[in-house]
Amino acid sequence: MTGPAAPDPYAGFPPGFFERADERDDAVFYAPPRLVTHIDDAAIAAVGELYAELGVDGSAPAPRRVLDLMSSWVSHFRTPPAELVVLGMNAAELAANPAATQRLVHDLNADPRVPLPDADVDAVVCCVSIDYLTRPIEVLAEAGRVLRPGGPLAVTFSNRCFPTKAVRGWLATDDHQHGRVVAELVRRTGLFDEPRVELRTPPGVGDPLYAVTATRLAG
Numbered sequence: 502m503t504g505p506a507a508p509d510p511y512a513g514f515p516p517g518f519f520e521r522a523d524e525r526d527d528a529v530f531y532a533p534p535r536l537v538t539h540i541d542d543a544a545i546a547a548v549g550e551l552y553a554e555l556g557v558d559g560s561a562p563a564p565r566r567v568l569d570l571m572s573s574w575v576s577h578f579r580t581p582p583a584e585l586v587v588l589g590m591n592a593a594e595l596a597a598n599p600a601a602t603q604r605l606v607h608d609l610n611a612d613p614r615v616p617l618p619d620a621d622v623d624a625v626v627c628c629v630s631i632d633y634l635t636r637p638i639e640v641l642a643e644a645g646r647v648l649r650p651g652g653p654l655a656v657t658f659s660n661r662c663f664p665t666k667a668v669r670g671w672l673a674t675d676d677h678q679h680g681r682v683v684a685e686l687v688r689r690t691g692l693f694d695e696p697r698v699e700l701r702t703p704p705g706v707g708d709p710l711y712a713v714t715a716t717r718l719a720g
Contacts, residue, residue, distance in 0.1 A: 518670030571630035645692030
């Protein structure tokens with residue numbers, strides 16, 4: 502006899518919320534390198550300020566090992582941490598990232614597991630990419646697995662995206678709702694304290710930059 506089915510971590514989200522208009526292999530879409538920035542200068546500065554406030558960049562008193570999920574050719578640290586693991590879809594983009602000390606080419610939609618050991622990093626960041634994940638709870642749970650207890654998770658996002666690759670639920674909700682969605686996804690991992698949502702740029706000026714932050718629980 503089999504035991505009871507595991508509860509659905511996505512229960513309560515509308516059907517099709519994490520589907521996309523373009524369900525082709527992501528490796529095809531992300532094959533061409535895109536050496537561009539996806540948010541304006543003020544939003545980029547807000548990301549760097551957040552990382553400095555969290556004490557995970559190179560200005561921190563102790564060296565930090567940081568994982569940048571769904572990364573690209575730039576990671577937006579004011580001062581890079583001592584070790585920066587960048588995980589993304591495009592090898593050329595990751596190779597061009599001057600702050601990276603370790604590069605992992607990996608498709609989290611095909612396999613949400615992060616190829617790192619348990620408690621391997623001091624912080625996990627994910628910048629303007631959370632909207633492309635089709636299994637975000639599993640990926641955020643992996644972020645918690647590789648994160649040392651007490652370490653911060655920082656998920657930032659704006660109002661720009663590739664609409665055919667962003668999940669339908671993201672496109673159907675507004676910026677304020679996005680913060681609630683991301684916070685709920687983090688909450689459902691059961692690995693973090695209560696997520697905090699904040700707007701990091703002045704309202705109505707340039708690209709908005711929102712952040713959802715949480716701390717890895719012990720145990």
